[in-house]
Amino acid sequence: MQLELAIQKRYEQGGRRFALDIEFGCDTQRLVLLGPSGSGKSLTLKAIAGLMTPDAGRIRLGGRTLFDAARGVALPARARKMGYLFQDYALLPHLTVRQNVAFGVAGSRWFNPSRRVRAPEAERWIEAFGLGALADAYPHTLSGGQRQRAALARALAAKPEALLLDEPFAALDAPLRAHMRAELGELLAQTGIPLILISHDPDDATAFGDTVFTLADGRLARQGAA
Numbered sequence: 001m002q003l004e005l006a007i008q009k010r011y012e013q014g015g016r017r018f019a020l021d022i023e024f025g026c027d028t029q030r031l032v033l034l035g036p037s038g039s040g041k042s043l044t045l046k047a048i049a050g051l052m053t054p055d056a057g058r059i060r061l062g063g064r065t066l067f068d069a070a071r072g073v074a075l076p077a078r079a080r081k082m083g084y085l086f087q088d089y090a091l092l093p094h095l096t097v098r099q100n101v102a103f104g105v106a107g108s109r110w111f112n113p114s115r116r117v118r119a120p121e122a123e124r125w126i127e128a129f130g131l132g133a134l135a136d137a138y139p140h141t142l143s144g145g146q147r148q149r150a151a152l153a154r155a156l157a158a159k160p161e162a163l164l165l166d167e168p169f170a171a172l173d174a175p176l177r178a179h180m181r182a183e184l185g186e187l188l189a190q191t192g193i194p195l196i197l198i199s200h201d202p203d204d205a206t207a208f209g210d211t212v213f214t215l216a217d218g219r220l221a222r223q224g225a226a
């Protein structure tokens with residue numbers, strides 16, 4: 001993955017100010033952005049996904065210009081084809097695991113997959129994450145780890161250009177966290193899908209940080225973990 005990013009964004013609201021001013025380049029398959037709460041990690045990830053528009057700068061990924069303020073380029077989020085996973089897993093609560101994963105395959109928010117239909121691409125990921133026995137279950141009946149697996153299956157079923165993960169293991173207990181890290185590592189190696197992961201946890205940098213950048217107060221504080 002070749003990622004070049006240089007973005008600026010200012011917020012001023014109710015007397016609070018935040019200025020994001022980040023610039024880095026990376027050419028490894030896996031990138032981890034570390035930093036304390038409020039350092040600008042989620043904003044940076046959202047800018048890559050197309051969910052936040054910087055005031056200035058540019059973002060290029062794999063030779064594609066996703067954003068270039070000076071040239072008036074800002075690809076819409078859907079055209080960027082990122083598998084973005086929020087902290088809260090973002091499964092659709094009224095759909096079963098199978099329907100949630102199939103929703104990822106269809107890649108359209110207007111598509112309403114039937115409970116009976118089995119899309120081969122969805123079944124592949126349900127299988128890969130060991131979710132077969134839970135395929136007809138609804139998200140509120142699953143454990144944190146099971147929801148995490150279902151959300152990852154859904155994101156990967158859409159064949160994303162890159163997987164963008166926001167604190168993916170924060171809600172899991174320590175043994176499950178280690179297990180999910182290993183599982184995700186294997187899947188990334190098998191599929192070759194690039195990963196950008198943001199976290200507070202230095203163990204995520206050890207596991208996935210081919211390149212690690214540490215942010216502090218909206219800026220790049222250093223290359224590597226603290």
Ligand SMILES: Nc1ncnc2c1ncn2[C@@H]1O[C@H](COP(=O)(O)OP(=O)(O)OP(=O)(O)O)[C@@H](O)[C@H]1O
Nearest residue numbers: 011012013018035036037038039040041042043044
């Ligand atoms: N829409 C917004 N309007 C105003 N300020 C915002 C907005 N979005 C984010 N911020 C501010 O930008 C700063 C960085 O936020 P960001 O979500 O990127 O932090 P983070 O490093 O991901 O933190 P955490 O680890 O807690 O998720 C915070 O101080 C936040 O309050």
